[in-house]
Amino acid sequence: MIRGIAVFDLDGTLLRGDTVCEVLAKPLGRIDEMKRFETLTAEKDIETARVQMAEWYREHSMDALHAHLQSACWAPGAHEAIRRLQEAQVVVAIASITWKFAVRWFAKQVNIQNYIGTDMSASGDIVHVWARDKARWLRELAENYSASPERTAAVGDSTGDEEMLRAAGLRFFVGANAAPEIESLIHLPGADLRLVSDRVIEKWTA
Numbered sequence: 001m002i003r004g005i006a007v008f009d010l011d012g013t014l015l016r017g018d019t020v021c022e023v024l025a026k027p028l029g030r031i032d033e034m035k036r037f038e039t040l041t042a043e044k045d046i047e048t049a050r051v052q053m054a055e056w057y058r059e060h061s062m063d064a065l066h067a068h069l070q071s072a073c074w075a076p077g078a079h080e081a082i083r084r085l086q087e088a089q090v091v092v093a094i095a096s097i098t099w100k101f102a103v104r105w106f107a108k109q110v111n112i113q114n115y116i117g118t119d120m121s122a123s124g125d126i127v128h129v130w131a132r133d134k135a136r137w138l139r140e141l142a143e144n145y146s147a148s149p150e151r152t153a154a155v156g157d158s159t160g161d162e163e164m165l166r167a168a169g170l171r172f173f174v175g176a177n178a179a180p181e182i183e184s185l186i187h188l189p190g191a192d193l194r195l196v197s198d199r200v201i202e203k204w205t206a
Contacts, residue, residue, distance in 0.1 A: 002090065002091050002145055003088055003089040003151070003204050003205075004091070004151035004152060004204050005090065005093065005141055005142055005145060005147050005151065005153070006085055006152075006153040006155065006197075006200055007092075007093045007095050007137075007141070007152070007155070008093070008094055008095070008155045008156075009094075009096060009134075009155065009156040009157060009158075009160075009161050010095075010096035010098060010103060010117075011098060012174075013161075013174055014075055014094065014106065015072050015074060015078075016075045016076075017073040018073070019038065019098070020072065020096075020098040020099065020106075021034055021053065021098060024056075024057070024099075024102070025056075027068050028060070030053075034053075043128075043130065047126075050118065050126055051126065053099075054124065058124075062101065065102075066101075066105050069102055072106075075174075075193050076191075076192040076193065076194075077192035077195070077197075078110070078193045079110055080193075080194055081192075081193035081194045082110045082193075084198070085200060086111065088201045088204075088205070090153075090200065090204070091145055091147075092112050092114075093112060093115060093138075093141060094106065094114070094115040094117075095138060095164060096116065096117045097118060097129045097130060097131060097133075097160065098118065099117055099118055099120070100115075100117030100119040100120075100129075101120075103117035116129055116134070117129055131162070131164070132163050134163065135163035135167040138152060138154060138168060139167055149168075149169045150170075152170070153168055153169070153170035153200050154168035154171055154172070155173075155174060155193075156172075156174070156175070157174050158175055159180060161173075162180045165180070165182055170186075170200060171184060172187075172188060172191075172196050173185055173186070173189075174190065174191045175189065
């Protein structure tokens with residue numbers, strides 16, 4: 001039996017500082033373009049940007065791209081927080097809109113089996129993940145594990161995480177900006193993630 005499910009966003013939540021896409025863009029000499037892409041808000045524009053990014057990546061081996069990811073900065077306490085949750089029989093998952101090959105790499109570093117991200121095939125097709133998909137996926141994951149809504153937790157840092165946060169029974173916002181107006185949202189700006197894991201475990205073992 002599992003105790004519950006905790007779903008973490010990646011950029012800004014499990015990772016701090018540069019986004020995954022920025023981490024990849026720097027060694028490829030594409031950081032200025034990437035900074036511009038990061039300002040886009042319309043899905044059509046983001047789709048076009050993702051097509052361009054996918055072209056950058058195809059010029060490099062997956063091993064080389066994975067090597068670049070090693071420079072990403074994990075959030076304080078991230079590894080131990082995940083370990084504590086897993087030891088407490090909490091299923092930990094990552095829901096991100098960034099590239100799935102990168103999400104998979106980060107998930108592997110912390111023994112996480114459940115994750116989503118934007119996928120690209122060898123043929124060039126891109127299967128996009130958007131903010132709304134993270135909420136849907138959280139619900140599906142809970143159903144797959146027979147976890148009640150009250151035994152789901154979500155951790156995010158931006159407005160893009162709002163729908164996912166609303167879909168969870170226990171909600172944490174670690175962004176430094178003003179927290180969205182969501183009932184029962186726990187705002188822990190810039191928090192060490194061990195604080196989040198301990199709050200989840202305490203709530204579900206009370």
